[in-house]
Amino acid sequence: MRVLLMGFGSRGDVEPLAGLAVALRALGAQVRVCAPPDEEFAQLLAGVGVPHVPFGRSVRALVTGAEPPEKKAPKVAAALVAEHFGTVAAAAEGCDAVVASGLMPAGVRSVAEKLGIRYECAVFQPWVLPSPNYPPGPRPGKPFPPGVTDNRVLWDLDTEKVNALYGEALNTHRASIGLPPVDNVRDHILTDRPWLAADPVLAPGKELTGHDVVQTGAWVLRDERPLPSEVEAFLEAGEPPVYVGFGSMSLRGSGDVARVAIDAVRARGRRVLIGRGWAELGPIDGRGDCFAVGEINQQALFGRVAAVVHHGGAGTTTTAARAGAPQVVVPQIVDQPYWARRVAELGIGAAHDGPTPTFESLSVSLATALAPETRARATAVAGTIRTDGATVAAQLLLDAIDRETPSASA
Known part of the structure; x- marks a missing residue:
């Protein structure tokens, strides 16, 4: 056929x-x-x-x-x-x-x-x-x-x-x-x-x-690629970081998302792994608690992070859910507000209100995602996701x- x-x-x-x-x-x-x-x-x-x-x-x-x-x-x-x-x-x-x-x-x-x-x-x-x-x-x-x-x-x-x-x-x-x-x-x-x-x-x-x-x-699509050695080294160097990435979003008009996200994650006492994506995000300084990655095996990565901050694409939402990673969805367009709402309804993360995060608004969402009860719920839901x-x-x-x-x- x-x-x-x-x-x-x-x-x-x-x-x-x-x-x-x-x-x-x-x-x-x-x-x-x-x-x-x-x-x-x-x-x-x-x-x-x-x-x-x-x-x-x-x-x-x-x-x-x-x-x-x-x-x-x-x-x-x-x-x-x-x-x-x-x-x-x-x-x-x-x-x-x-x-x-x-x-x-x-x-x-x-x-x-x-x-x-x-x-x-x-x-x-x-x-x-x-x-x-x-x-x-x-x-x-x-x-x-x-x-x-x-x-x-x-x-x-x-x-x-x-x-x-x-x-x-x-x-x-x-x-x-x-x-x-x-x-x-x-x-x-x-x-x-x-x-x-x-x-x-x-x-x-x-x-x-x-x-x-x-x-x-x-x-x-099952991803068998190993994580790059430098990413492995960053993961092993401390507590699980928060991943921040917006995939194929250009983030046009959304301000300095990288700075806002990195500052908000750092304020929670966490390290940051930032995905460059089509918006070409990157570190805001030379501090060693932030590391930038390009296209990567998210299936392997998301099980090793404290939370995933993302745009709410169907694929990213599903991958994070399968990995049991708490999520903060900052929806930009189209179906992404729907996925943000579902993440919040299921108790596996937070739905950010609107496409443009501020330090204050993202801090509130991160507090929900990093709470122990959210991690427990995300772990439970992960076992129900079909493969x-x-x-x-x-x-x-x-x-x-x-x-x-x-x-x-x-």
Whole structure:
């Protein structure tokens, strides 16, 4: 069997696809991954021996550029749809199925329809699924009218936003290959039964959304890399430090986050391990209680730190939860406020109020995360986090393809 996986987004969107690719390959499937052209994604996929088909523009350049990404949204959306009908469609030739994820894969279901192959849409957090239980998240486009609180009305307005961003480009390309127009782009992409690739303890699916979701568990790519010797030396030189890292966030307009975080951690009597990330954070002085790291095996690291201060990406939240590390989530965009709330609700850490920490606000959050009862709760929850999500999803997909494939005797 041949399967195409695709997603446009940051590492938190690409790494789960690598995890699913490895699981599919272990079950005998041939897999390729369409992902952005950034070098780190190419290296990630090469490291597990999965062919990488680059498409779209560099996500890092998009996120860290001078112009905020939301201002470029209409052009980015139209360009992505064209890539779906171009590069992604070419990669799907000869495949039995395509699994789409990441930033609005608006043309991929159309490609699968034209090729006559199975299509699945996977999301990594439940909040993108329309529900009467919560409002839609922020999206580029016309602001919601003030005073509207009915979630059903807000989701209808969200439909209009998605149609405005993707509808014209999608339907133009669909017409070019002989397919009828789509009047609700978002729901067309999601399907009636989307896959939720998130842990059911961290992100309960059907109970929260009301959708008939297929919840597989998070797609975790097992990381076997040893920690660098200099990191090992820092860890061994004292008590467990607090890790501070914001991954692929540019932290535009968030002030001097590194200084605030380091000062707040030091005030709690802790050392600091700071992740540079796309914001290029680093030490603020030459003191030996602070050490900076680049891309690293977080699965190995988080079990050895006192707490993790991060942006609240789905992958980082899940990795810290699996490691039993208390968390402080300082949410920046999109799904991150949801993960911050879940961390607080589960008692495994603190949700910082807003994207810009001050010494005072971060100190309060750290007090919660570093409390003994939070560590105990995080340790307990760690034992409930599933580790088989990618294997579950791989088996579900291959079984579905088998059911749809005519037997040789038919």
